[in-house]
Structure formats: structure tokens, C-alpha cells
Amino acid sequence: MTKKNKRVLIAGAGPVGLIAALKLSQAGIPVTVLEKENQLLDDPRAATTHPATLEMLDEIGMADEAEKQGLVCDEFYFWDRPKNEIIAKFNHRLLASETKFPYVVQCEQFKLAKLALSKLKNYSDSSVLFAHEVIGVEQDTDKVTLIVNGPNGEEAATGSFLIGCDGGRSIIRKSSNIDFEGFTYPERFVVYSTPFDFEAARGCCYRNYYADPDEWSNLFKVSGDGPPGLWRAVFPTDMSQADEEVMSDKAVQLRMQKFFPKDSDYEITHRNVYTINQRVAKKFRHGRVLLAGDAAHLNNSIGGMGLNGGIHDAINAADKIIKIWQGEADETSLDIYDIQRRTTTHEFTQAQTIANKKRLEAKDAQTRKENLAELKEMALDPTRAKKFMMGTSMLSAVRRAATLG
């Protein structure tokens, strides 16, 4: 391979692609990121960065800045929505002996992506090419070639390895004929953002999960453009409702007033509706191609694990490539990436997010009673609460991954 080809290609400049690019660049590896849009997407989507992920962001010099731009939050509450009663409070300080970060940081994903991009600019051998849509991928024994639609028409980009970070509809996954196994929920999630202060008015903390047999909900605070910040409320909505119906002012106000009635209309600064999947790629490695982030797995957002898992992929994949590059490992270590990340995605992220949704939406009175009683008991027992939070913080998943392969 020529020197020009000795680089790593990354498809997609979402937070996962840019974080992988930064980690590789910091190890002296030239990277080219190809992004189909003209600029970074500013869709707020992910908000919660868990302790296990903060540890990784710390290694690449992003944790402090994420903390400055976000909100530090050590608690989360479970509520019984029909009774408007807090059932259980969990505090990450119980994890103080396990991690330097016994808290989460509420930092919108576009801020993480922008931060990674600004740091990446310090590496002159690496570049991010916007308006470059990947349309195909080919590989042979020593290189990967991407076919790209760029501003000057079709062109090719060549590298030693490729990380496909091109989101849930990944062309890299599809071109590599990798099945995306799992299911799509029959309902969608609708998200509204409002500056209304739920902490002052309702005693909410920055992360709240509401169990309700009729309409569960999640309520989070993010920093937005600065104080006073924004609250994001998430509800399920049924597939038969058209987007315009779910997003109309009337529907938004009705839903918010049903959630927490108040005298005036809610000010809504952002609204969106998402299709929700639980899917995992059948393999995360295909020769010189690795899948990471939403390209490799999708899950419902209850518990805030999708992007976190994607960042764990990015760091793990970059680590494997760095070792190969430095001659400390051979290419079979890419299989270990597949084993570590795919196994923990199934065992932890998929299992927990499916369970989270079931817990909040339970309709059967007895099941609901048992669920809420279990949360209450767990919160009052520090040993059980800690074990539960080792899962929610994703520390257990990362430690399990380290034992695999």
C-alpha cells in the first residue's frame, strides 16, 4: 500500500465517528472522515453521558469541557406518574469508590460532536470532508476503498481500515451485507423541549422516569444555550398518528398539560418524533471494516445508552487499530472488538433498555405494583442500589467487555 493509503477512513461525522477520529489522531494515525451533510447535525437527541463514558472522554481530553458545557447531575428519580409521587431516588455518589466520575453529565450530542471536531483540527494529517456522501465500499487484502459522491462528482477514498459510523441506516453495514437483527416498536417517541422550570415547580431532578400504564414519560434537563437551560419531555405515541398531528401546537399543549397542568401554555422550543428500534448488527467486523455507534446497534432512549454505547465502540475500535498500527497486535484483534462490543451490546444495552421500557409502561396492576416496590426497596438498600447503578452507569458493561476475547 502506498503511504497515501496508510490512513483510517471513517464514514459519518456524528459524535461516534468524530470521537473515533480524535482518538486515532492522538495516536499519530492519519484519518479521513467523510460526512454527507454540509455541516454537523444539530439535532439534540442524546443528552446523558454516563460515568463509564466520561472515563473514556477523559482519556481523550474531552471530559472537562463536556462538564463545562453540560450539567453535572448525580441523581435520578423514578416517579409514579398517576400519583405524582417519587418512588425511588438513586444517587451516583454510591459509585465514588468505583469511578472518578460518580455522576452523569447532561450534554447534548451536538456539543460533544463539535468539541471532538474542534480538537481534531489540531491534527494536520487528519481531515473531515463535509458534503461527501459514501455510496459504496470495496475491500481487498490490504485496503478499503470508499466510493464517494463529493462536490466534484464521484471519487474514491482509500485507507487501511474503515470504521462505519454512518448511523442507523448505515450504507457501510448494508453494502457489507450485514443483517441488522431485532425489531421496531409499534409506537414512536415524541420529544418536546421547554424552558419551564420543573425543578422549582415540581421538585424534579435533572433525570426523571415516570411509570404510567397509560402514558409513561421521561423528563430531563439539558443546558441548552446556557441558563436557565431546557427540559426535554419524552412520551410514547402511536403509529397511527401522523407527524403533523403529534407535532401540532394543540397536541403538544394537550400532552404537556396532561403531564403537568399549569395556568398558561408551555413554551416549546423544539419538537421531534422518532421511530424506535432494538437492533444489533449480526457482526461488527467485516474484514477491514468495523461498525460503530448507531450503524452497529439501535435501542430505545430510556436510560440514555445508545450514544454512550457508540462512544464505547469508538474508543474500543480505535484502541484495536492503534495496536495493529504500532505492531503490538495483528488483525485478529479486530475480532475481539466484535466479540467485546457485540456481546455487551446484547447483554447490557439491549437487555437494560428493553427492561427499562417494560418497567415504565407496565399495564397489569400486579406487575406494576411489584416493579415499583422493587425500585423502592433497591433505592433504600445501598448494596442493591450500587449494583443497579453499576448497570445504569454502564461501568458493568465496560468491565465485562474487558474480560471477553
Ligand SMILES: Cc1cc2nc3c(=O)[nH]c(=O)nc-3n(C[C@H](O)[C@H](O)[C@H](O)COP(=O)(O)OP(=O)(O)OC[C@H]3O[C@@H](n4cnc5c(N)ncnc54)[C@H](O)[C@@H]3O)c2cc1C
Ligand atoms: C430521542 C432520543 C434521545 C436519545 N437520548 C440518548 C441519550 O440520552 N444517551 C445516549 O447515549 N443516546 C441517546 N440517544 C441515541 C443517540 O442519539 C444515538 O445513539 C447517536 O446519535 C449515535 O451517534 P452516531 O454518531 O453513531 O450516529 P449519528 O448521530 O446518526 O451520526 C451519523 C452521521 O453519519 C452521517 N452519514 C449517514 N450516512 C452517510 C453516508 N452515506 N455518507 C457519509 N455520511 C453519512 C450522518 O449525516 C451523520 O452525521 C437518543 C436518541 C433519540 C432518538
